[in-house]
Amino acid sequence: AQRVTQPEKLLSVFKGAPVELKCNYSYSGSPELFWYVQYSRQRLQLLLRHISRESIKGFTADLNKGETSFHLKKPFAQEEDSAMYYCALSGAGSYQLTFGKGTKLSVIP
Amino acid sequence: NAGVTQTPKFRVLKTGQSMTLLCAQDMNHEYMYWYRQDPGMGLRLIHYSVGEGTTAKGEVPDGYNVSRLKKQNFLLGLESAAPSQTSVYFCASSRTVRGNYEQYFGPGTRLTVT
Numbered sequence: 293a294q295r296v297t298q299p300e301k302l303l304s305v306f307k308g309a310p311v312e313l314k315c316n317y318s319y320s321g322s323p324e325l326f327w328y329v330q331y332s333r334q335r336l337q338l339l340l341r342h343i344s345r346e347s348i349k350g351f352t353a354d355l356n357k358g359e360t361s362f363h364l365k366k367p368f369a370q371e372e373d374s375a376m377y378y379c380a381l382s383g384a385g386s387y388q389l390t391f392g393k394g395t396k397l398s399v400i401p
Numbered sequence: 402n403a404g405v406t407q408t409p410k411f412r413v414l415k416t417g418q419s420m421t422l423l424c425a426q427d428m429n430h431e432y433m434y435w436y437r438q439d440p441g442m443g444l445r446l447i448h449y450s451v452g453e454g455t456t457a458k459g460e461v462p463d464g465y466n467v468s469r470l471k472k473q474n475f476l477l478g479l480e481s482a483a484p485s486q487t488s489v490y491f492c493a494s495s496r497t498v499r500g501n502y503e504q505y506f507g508p509g510t511r512l513t514v515t
Binding site: 298326335336337338341378387388389390391392393 | 432434436441442443444445446449451459491493495503504506507508509
């Protein structure tokens with residue numbers, strides 16, 4: 293069975309401080325990992341995916357297969373980063389996503 | 402393009418009543434999904450569809466039924482609503498191109514069952 297764990301329900305950081313949102317997964321094969329974000333009063337949207345190795349809005353995430361982690365990082369938090377963040381996993385050959393329970397990021401001015 | 406739309410946006414039901422939530426997408430996506438979002442639980446998959454005329458159960462299918470008569474529409478039905486079904490329901494759709502499983506979400510339907 294596949295599982296995604298986000299250990300922090302709430303993370304508060306000051307503006308300008310570094311941010312790290314943790315995500316650990318359990319999957320026996322080679323997963324595809326994603327971060328989705330939900331801003332207040334907006335729909336859930338894709339932030340980034342590990343296969344793209346891209347930086348979106350200053351966020352990056354590296355897949356660490358040895359530690360089965362896909363932590364989301366940003367060197368300097370901005371107030372507009374305040375949102376709910378979900379880590380998600382897709383198994384090989386599957387189009388389904390398994391979501392973590394989410395972490396609410398609050399950036400303090 | 403409107404993307405993924407959901408009808409209605411809000412609904413209050415009494416226990417035992419029935420209703421249907423409609424999801425529509427104009428992106429010609431093969432795959433469509435219904436999730437529920439509860440505080441502290443994240444998103445949980447109710448049912449999904451891999452194409453017109455096909456549906457499958459997700460993680461929490463009990464109490465719900467779905468139909469995909471047209472490629473662009475995915476309906477979620479509650480035959481006899483229960484207070485435990487109070488939640489925010491999200492529909493999503495995705496392409497089938499390997500390596501591009503981005504799911505596009507609708508705005509959600511907030512359902513309250515009293």
